Amino acid sequence: MTTAVAENGSAATLSPMNMKPTTETQIQGQAPLRVARVIVNLFSRVGKREPPAPEKTEHIRLISIATSHFVEKARWGLDMLEESKESPLFYTEDLHTPAFASFFTVPASKNKASQTPMIVRSDDTVMWGSDTILRELCSGKNGAPINLYPGDLKDEIMELEDELGRRLGASGRCYAYGSFMLDKQYYGLAIQQTTSNCSKVEQKVFEKMFDKGIDKALIDLMNINDEVMETSARELRAMFGELSDRLERTGDEYLVGNTFTAADLAFATLVYFIVRPPECEPLLIPEKGMPPKLLGLFHELAATKAGQHALKIYKKHRPVDAAGKLVLKNVNQNHNPFKLF
Known part of the structure; x- marks a missing residue:
């Protein structure tokens, strides 16, 4: 069984959330x-x-790009389920770079999708799209212990979650990628960010091919240019402003129903690379050497009420290890086929 689902559409002025799919x-x-x-x-x-x-008897394979904000959304839900003693689920993260992730998502989905996050369940059910994964696994279905879409709040949560995906997903991704990729002096940082935690061979091949076509392909996929960068920055400021006003107006601790829901999780994950919570250290590269304009916008947004809300949500609700950091549930992906002993 294959469930075909894509991420939500983006604002009309930005490149589509569901970037051009790669096929076999x-x-x-x-x-x-x-x-x-x-x-x-x-x-x-x-x-x-x-x-x-x-009690962990059902395995899930999470095919991912480690630093993707959409992947972090699905990863957080899976971590909550694995942490719960009432859930039989545990997972392994199959980490890849942009572009090369399609080598694994395309065959897993039988050529129906190339995006991440994508999960493959023990019964070979395949799902893709962070909204779909979270709503299927973390909505209390079939007695699941985690419900991020409680009762009569469900419609409001999903409506806000959809809006967050449309407006923050594309704008955040375009601005971040564009800041590194429209100026070749930042290519080294772009490679460092996108290849972390992958197999050594994938890191090396990606690095060698990056300025020989991968860069242009990614820019084309996201339709990145100076105009889109300006539009993305405006949209980020607008969304952070609206959410700050919402939190100020209601005086609530959370975005919907004054309880932790998928709306808070979605917002926090979609902006983690902007507000840089300490829990996400394994996913973040140091600020040193990053484009000043990018850092300026990130610091500006992190200081808003909405930015502080995202940091609070990570601190209070993100499953982490004893050191307070999220843990990538992966295994050694390196393989030497010529090793005889």
Whole structure:
């Protein structure tokens, strides 16, 4: 069974949230991608963690781009389920770079989707899109212990969640990627950010190919240009302003119903790379050397009431380790096919 779902549409002035999908035909038709897939598949592997507890009997594979804000949204929900003793679910994160993630999502979805996050369940059910994953696994369905869409708040939560995805998803991604990729002096940081936690071969191949076509392909996929950058910055400021006003007006601790819901989780994750919560340290590169204009906007937004709300949500509700950091539930993906002993 395959559930075909995409992320929400974006604001009309921004590139679509659901970026142009990659198909098997496209991978096969482009020699650099075809060769890269052969190398990556040869020297890396898809692994599986051991169950962390006896009650964890159902495994989920999360195919991801580590630093994606949409992936972090799905990851947070999965961490809550794995942390719950009442849930049989545990997962392994299958980490990849932008562009190369399609080598794994396309076959997993039988050529129906290339985006992340994508999950593959024990019964081979495949789902993609952070909204779909969260709503399927964390809405109390089939007795699931986590319900981020409680009772009569569900419609309001989903409406706000959709708006957050439309307005913050594309604008945040375009502004962040564009700040690094429209100026080649920041290519090193872009590579460092996008290849963290992947297999060594995937990191190396991505790095070698980055300025030989991957850069232009990603810019085209997101339709990044100076006008879109300005539009993205305006939209980010507008959304943070509106949410700050909402929190100020209601005086509530949370966005909907004065309780922690998918609306708070969605907002916090979609802006984690902007407000930079300490819990997300494993996903973030240091600020040193980052584009000044990017840092200026990030610091401005983090100081707003909405920005402080996102930081509070991470501090109070994000599952973390003893050091207060989120944990990537991955395994060693490096593989040497020529090792004889």
